[in-house]
Amino acid sequence: MRRILLICLVLSMIGGCVLFRREPAPPRIKPVEVGWASWYGEPFHGRKTASGEVYDMYQLTAAHKTLPLGTTVMVTHLNNDRSVMVTVNDRGPFVRERIIDLSYAAAQSLGMVKEGVAKVRVEIIAGKPPFASSSEGSFTVQVGSFIDRTNALRLAETLQKTYQDVFITELEATKHTYFRVRVGKFQTRDAAYQRAVSLAHDGYTAFITTTE
Numbered sequence: 001m002r003r004i005l006l007i008c009l010v011l012s013m014i015g016g017c018v019l020f021r022r023e024p025a026p027p028r029i030k031p032v033e034v035g036w037a038s039w040y041g042e043p044f045h046g047r048k049t050a051s052g053e054v055y056d057m058y059q060l061t062a063a064h065k066t067l068p069l070g071t072t073v074m075v076t077h078l079n080n081d082r083s084v085m086v087t088v089n090d091r092g093p094f095v096r097e098r099i100i101d102l103s104y105a106a107a108q109s110l111g112m113v114k115e116g117v118a119k120v121r122v123e124i125i126a127g128k129p130p131f132a133s134s135s136e137g138s139f140t141v142q143v144g145s146f147i148d149r150t151n152a153l154r155l156a157e158t159l160q161k162t163y164q165d166v167f168i169t170e171l172e173a174t175k176h177t178y179f180r181v182r183v184g185k186f187q188t189r190d191a192a193y194q195r196a197v198s199l200a201h202d203g204y205t206a207f208i209t210t211t212e
Contacts, residue, residue, distance in 0.1 A: 031174045035099035037075065037120040039107030049090035057104040060084060060207060063092035064100050067124070074173055075100065076121045076147060077110040083145035083178050084109040085125060109205050123173050138211045139192035143204050144181040152179035159183060162202065185211055
């Protein structure tokens with residue numbers, strides 16, 4: 001009888017341990033990461049992402065392994081100081097030592113399309129995603145984003161030789177301030193698109209974003 005009671009006691013203790021076992025902690029989110037970035041375009045263009053959205057290689061989005069979907073991050077190319085703000089809407093990259101997979105548009109903005117991979121810094125940004133689906137609102141065309149204000153001023157001075165409405169906005173992030181060179185303010189996406197096309201014809205990498 002004692003043996004049966006002892007067995008019952010042991011089983012109840014084991015059951016209690018199982019009952020009160022701690023769940024594994026979620027992965028710790030780093031506000032700033034440094035590592036390798038890659039980019040993806042075809043044949044993923046038009047397919048669904050992990051967020052349920054359809055992947056559009058011409059929008060400023062990215063895939064990340066752990067950041068919550070919808071997180072906005074600033075990605076900076078550490079070799080040329082160019083930065084781009086993207087929204088995480090997919091999972092990846094599933095390649096060792098790579099920390100983020102960028103859309104074609106984001107890679108083009110960073111000047112890393114030809115090289116394929118680049119050393120980058122990824123910094124979480126609080127605020128609105130850089131892309132708005134509405135065709136009406138307050139839009140602008142961004143031509144560059146830099147940590148070094150001198151680089152932003154140099155680009156703005158070059159643009160001012162052709163365009164009148166050039167301005168620089170500052171974005172305060174966790175550890176850095178980003179200087180974003182923009183051209184024009186527009187009430188419709190179509191109007192901003194026409195300016196972006198003009199800038200592209202002049203050899204600039206331009207994309208439409210909303211004004212804050």
